[in-house]
Amino acid sequence: MKIGARIPASPCRLCGGTERQVLATRGRGLEPLTTVVCRGCGLVSHHPLPDPAAVAAFYATRYRVAYKGGWEPKRKHALRALRGAIARAGRLAPLLKPGARVLDVGASSGEFTYVMERAGFEARGIEPNLGYGDFARRTYGVAVQTGGMEEAAVAPGSLDLVTLNHVLEHLADPWDALARIEGWLAPGGLLFIEVPNLLGVRKQAANTFHGAHIWNFTPQTLALVAWQAGFATLTAAEREGTSMVLRRRHEDDSPPLGADAALAERLAVQVATTGSPLRYLLSGAPIRRRVDRLRRNIGERLVCGRHDSVRAMADALLDGALPSPRGRDGVAG
Incomplete structure (x- = not known):
């Protein structure tokens, strides 16, 4: 199969189109990987799409070792996750009432669940990887269930916020996942999604696509996938990137354009x-990139070296950095 070739395919889940164009035939590490774009809407994916059971098995046992080099995170990876979790909590906490019920899907090593719990929310997580789920429970003492969304014990209408941070692109069926989440949310509940933004990427194609990312989204395609599952962005500005806060769709909402x-x-x-x-x-x-990576590594070594454990590092970072829940009227709870 040649790059640029147009090939027939099954109907696109986003637009129903049946023509794809080959964007790349190799992925990260020069692994054989065919990536295609739907000519009708711009949704980018693997071709063919992988078997869902194989995807689940890969994430349960092999993904973290393949992409992070270990059964549990290195300290520098925990530091990066903590910094990201604090920033994410700072954005989302003001939208929630005190004690709101939060579920982090794809909780990784538990940092966001821990940050939100420390901020006063009823937070828990789901993580498919056995090693990372165990690390989250041992290190932070958080409620992170090991398994996929299908195994999650979540009552209908029981959650105020569900987060999918760099998760949706890994799922065999994003539509099914979002429909499931819609059923979990209480009235007024919110969904947070963040994925890599393919639009404007300045990388070699061989470094842009890789086996773990089944789907490659743009702001337009992500907003439309969410719309099809019953969601709309909380504000119009949320559609400008691929980090979105969403609410349930209203009858008078207009569908997103551009896909x-x-x-x-x-x-x-x-x-x-x-x-x-x-x-x-x-x-x-x-x-x-190499200069930036060197600077980052030096800074991370300095921070990690100051603490005896990952938990101590987390608590030091959280001192004075915890967000406050305010509720949507902007009044502190």
Whole structure:
């Protein structure tokens, strides 16, 4: 199969289109991986789509070792997760009432669950990976259930916030997952989704696509997937990127626009031009990335070296950094 070839396929879940264009035939590490874009809407995915049972088995046992190099996170990875969790909590806590019920789907090593629990919320998580789920429970003492969404014991209408932080792109069936979550949310409940944004990526195609990301979203395709599952963005500004706070859709909401043939063409051109090895090399991005990575690693070593344990590091970072729940009227709870 050649890059640029147009191939027939089963109807797209997003738009019903049956034509795909091949964007890449190799993924990260030069692994054989065919990535295609739907010519009708711009949704990018693996071709063929993987078997859901194989996906579940991979995430339960092999994913973290393959992508993070261990059965549990290294201290620097926990530090990155803690910093991200604090920032995410700072954004979401003001939207919630005190004691709100929060579920983090794909909880990883438990940092966000711990931060939200420390902030006064009733927080728990679901994590498919056995090692990371065990680490979360041992290290932070949080309620993180090991397993997939299908095994989660969640009562209908019982949650005020569900979060999917860099999770949706890994799921075999994002539509099924979002429909399930819609049933879990209480009236007025919120959904937070963050995924990588394919639009405007300045990487080689071989580093852009990899086996763990079954789907590659843009703001337009992510908003439309959420819409089809019954969600709309909380504000219009949320549609500008692929980090979105969503609520249940209202009858008078307008569907999101932009997931169309023009987006598909734009992505095909982007991957073929800025994603070429020569263009990437001439952009200077490889040097900038290495310099940035070196700076980050030095800073992380300094922070990690100050603490005897991951839990002590977490508590030190959280001192004075915990967000306050305010409720949607903006009044502190």
